[in-house]
């Protein structure tokens with residue numbers, strides 16, 4: 148992979164050498180070429196002059212990653228204006244509500260915009276031909292896809308246990324909705340019988356070319372592939388819905404296919420990211436299976452593994468490839484980005500009306516917190532044609548119930564127990580500054 152990337156870098160540097168500052172600054176057109184032949188002496192002089200190829204400067208982008216977009220009925224009611232919608236009691240035809248999913252994350256777009264590319268896990272289908280539904284089978288209004296785009300999400304994983312909640316046709320419709328909104332996706336494909344365009348193993352993965360801010364360096368190309376958790380049966384891995392057309396990539400039973408996807412992504416990108424949906428729900432420690440699969444992904448060439456499914460955050464840790472020794476970063480679970488997996492005791496409000504139970508009692512009654520999760524910032528740096536993960540920070544997030552359901556960064560007014568949870572799991576030194584200035588000011592961090 149690296150050989151071809153290096154070649155590409157040199158090739159892309161050449162136009163700069165040929166047209167120099169005029170091209171770089173967008174200045175005047177270069178003078179027309181002379182039509183007379185150059186003298187022998189001129190040619191000799193030119194040949195003697197060493198061609199100086201400026202070394203490519205290190206290029207850096209920051210990925211932002213959050214976990215599950217898991218919209219239970221209350222959140223969907225809010226987004227769709229129900230039950231207050233006049234349509235509910237209308238006796239004559241009433242315009243359907245305009246989905247206001249942005250009300251679930253009113254301040255988050257600003258935060259995502261400070262990084263270069265944002266990723267989330269879309270837990271459920273977007274099929275406008277079927278009714279909107281919630282647990283246990285999630286189907287969202289088509290307004291969700293453009294809302295995610297507006298939020299700043301560049302790519303979603305669609306490989307999870309809710310991928311087929313609106314059946315195979317719903318999985319295909321989801322990809323159409325995302326395509327129409329301009330959101331990249333990975334991990335599922337349209338069934339060959341329904342649509343031919345996503346044929347082949349490579350259809351599971353996708354490559355995002357992420358521009359390097361304030362630089363003329365070529366974009367950093369990041370290859371993504373998502374897969375869903377291992378299960379005793381394929382049906383179990385997709386919420387009891389059969390997958391006869393093999394539309395959802397499985398992390399374990401499709402491991403041979405996944406391996407070839409990783410190879411293809413390595414050949415066509417600067418760095419490979421795996422987005423597995425795995426682990427045990429409400430467990431804050433990664434399972435043996437997660438650890439085994441993480442090692443397989445890294446041995447297969449992944450430099451970054453960003454997991455989801457447990458609904459609670461799980462640790463971040465480095466992992467070395469047993470094949471070529473490269474070091475990767477694994478964030479075992481990003482938890483819930485936005486969900487209604489909460490109750491009155493779980494979601495304290497800063498106005499003090501709903502108080503959290505003491506941490507011990509809360510954990511006993513409700514398990515680890517499903518209402519807090521990290522927004523992870525991962526810095527990728529390309530030096531001399533080789534791209535590596537060089538930094539990791541996070542912004543703690545929480546769900547609020549007032550004035551409306553929404554997710555927002557944790558503040559000093561929030562219960563100390565929430566921040567303590569993050570400090571313990573990811574380290575206080577990895578917390579992004581409360582006023583987060585974005586790419587240019589993210590100092591490279593040591594791996595956790």
Ligand SMILES: [Zn+2]
Nearest residue numbers: 307308309456
């Ligand atoms: Zn899940």
